[in-house]
Amino acid sequence: MTAASTQDELAAVHSELVRRNPAQPEFHQAAREVLQSLAPVLAARPELAEAALIERLCEPERQVVFRVPWQDDKGRTHVNRGFRVEFNSALGPYKGGLRFHPSVNLSVVKFLGFEQIFKNALTGLGIGGGKGGSDFDPQGRSDAEVMRFCQSFMTELYRHIGEGTDVPAGDIGVGGREIGYLFGQYRRITNRWESGALTGKGIGWGGSAGRTEATGYGNVLFLAEMLRRRGEDLAGRQALVSGSGNVSIYTVEKLHELGALPLTVSDSGGYVVDEKGIDLELLKQIKEVERGRVSDYAERRGRSAVYVPGGSVWEVPADVALPSATQNELDAADATALVRGGVRAVSEGANMPVTPEAVRILQDAGVAYGPGKAANAGGVAVSALEMRQNSGRETWPRERVDNELAAVMRNIHDVCWETAERYGNPGDYVSGANIAGFERVAEAMLAQGLI
Structure with missing residues (x-):
């Protein structure tokens, strides 16, 4: 199989993706950027082009869309939409942030989740890719309003997450305040202290030093x-x-x-x-x-x-x-x-x-x-380190977290550089990142069978 014929097949995959996912421009863009990089690796390793692996990689394992009703401080009821796209778990539990912003829709969440697959694979820390959020805007809302929204959001989301299943974190509009409210509601509903179910927590109750930065x-x-x-x-x-x-x-x-x-x-x-x-x-x-x-x-x-x-x-x-x-x-x-x-x-x-x-x-x-x-993989890398600390009921000193982060980022850089060189694109971090992340996920998917 030549790189040219492989590129034609990848273009056909993207065309079908666009047809099956109309009106999702951000997702189309993210998928195209990755698919355009993969022809060299599929030509060199034809086993990675088998079993509809590319098509499976572009299709989320699960998409959850739900209603989030809540009341503001004046007693008025609002209804927002919540999302969680669990994209790929071949390397570990789904991992990716929650974004609260008016621009959030299914296309945005799917683009972010698709990117997260490769980002998380590059960390080498055993985490899959997912993303979520809501079109709720926390800007200008009181703490009480944000709390009520987060509690309503988690009342649906809790049934889809867990430390061995899906581990959300923060993103735009979701910081320490929001994570605290979300975790409190998760704990209340499940009656479990499952600190590994969310990352970005406060340091005094299961969070990691250095996660904010x-x-x-x-x-x-x-x-x-x-x-x-x-x-x-x-x-x-x-x-x-x-x-x-x-x-x-x-x-x-x-x-x-x-x-x-x-x-x-x-x-x-x-x-x-x-x-x-x-x-x-x-x-x-x-x-x-x-x-x-x-x-x-x-x-x-x-x-x-x-x-x-x-x-x-x-x-x-x-x-x-x-x-x-x-x-x-x-x-x-x-x-x-x-x-x-x-x-x-x-x-x-x-x-x-x-x-x-x-x-x-x-x-x-x-x-x-x-x-x-x-x-920008540093955030999810330290989130994975927070998960590791939670599983061992440990709290690492800041110096250790900083050293671990520096090692992860250095390794990501070197893997991207070396992969780009190996496939004939020296200095091209885009192709290096896409191919290196793809190889890690694709090999795991092939090993685990047609699922």
Whole structure:
């Protein structure tokens, strides 16, 4: 079987996927990006093209959609929609976050779950891929309203999860507060202290040191490895960071720690450029304590910070860029602006934040590009370490978690690099990540039979 004929077969698989899953553009995009990478491995290893393995990989093992009724503080009833897509468990229990945001729909959850299969496989920590969430918006809601929503959400979700089945975590709109409410309701309904059923918990009741920081830290560590492979150093580099949530905050923190200068953060209203570097403590105060806006940061920072309403954070010249907000936030025009501004490397802190056209522009310009399924795997890696601690009823010191995270991210980088080289695409982290993750899942699926 030639790579060309295999590519035709993969294109046919994608066409059928689109036909069977109409009006799911994010899922179509995620599947296409992976399938386009697999022709070399299927041509070299035809056994991985047998038993409809690709088709099975693209079809979730289970999709759960449910109603979430809840009351606000004024007694008004609202009805949201909840989702959990359990995509693939060949390597272990389903693992992936819950996202609470108005943009959440089945397409978004399926794209995230599909990406999670390969991301989790790359960690080497024995976890499958899944994702979930709701179109509920916690922004502006009281703690009591968020609690009532989380309790209603878990009243349905509890029957589908468990430490050996499916282990959700946080994502956009789901932080420590939400995980606490969700876990409390799970414990109340099941009458079990099953701490491994959710990750992202508080350190005093089953959580792991370093979990809050893990996605942002891991992305910066991956970026540093990409630069090191080129004989360059992250220290002294000017960096662009988008977003201002958990991932962005701890991306900024790790950039400072490694000697880089993070210049920007953003939100839906605009972005801030701080020529002295983002003041981490002020950013945390505004975003984590006050739940404010980046415009507030600019007002209180002083002359070094400028707030730009609207526009694109990628217009700012810099050495490296870490898109950390949401999917498809960096398009072809943004990529062109980054190349013009002298960017050397782009590493994804969010899931699929760079559009396919933008990826091509970056790669054609020789920019090192780290896809999210590799670069932002730090969060799920520490979640898996939290599961390990829960199963042994242990609490690891922060230093051990940090060392484990650094080792995982270094290993992910090296596996992606070596796999890309082995299949004739040196330096292409996209093909390396897709093929390495695919091989691990596909081999397990073949070994376990036609299920």
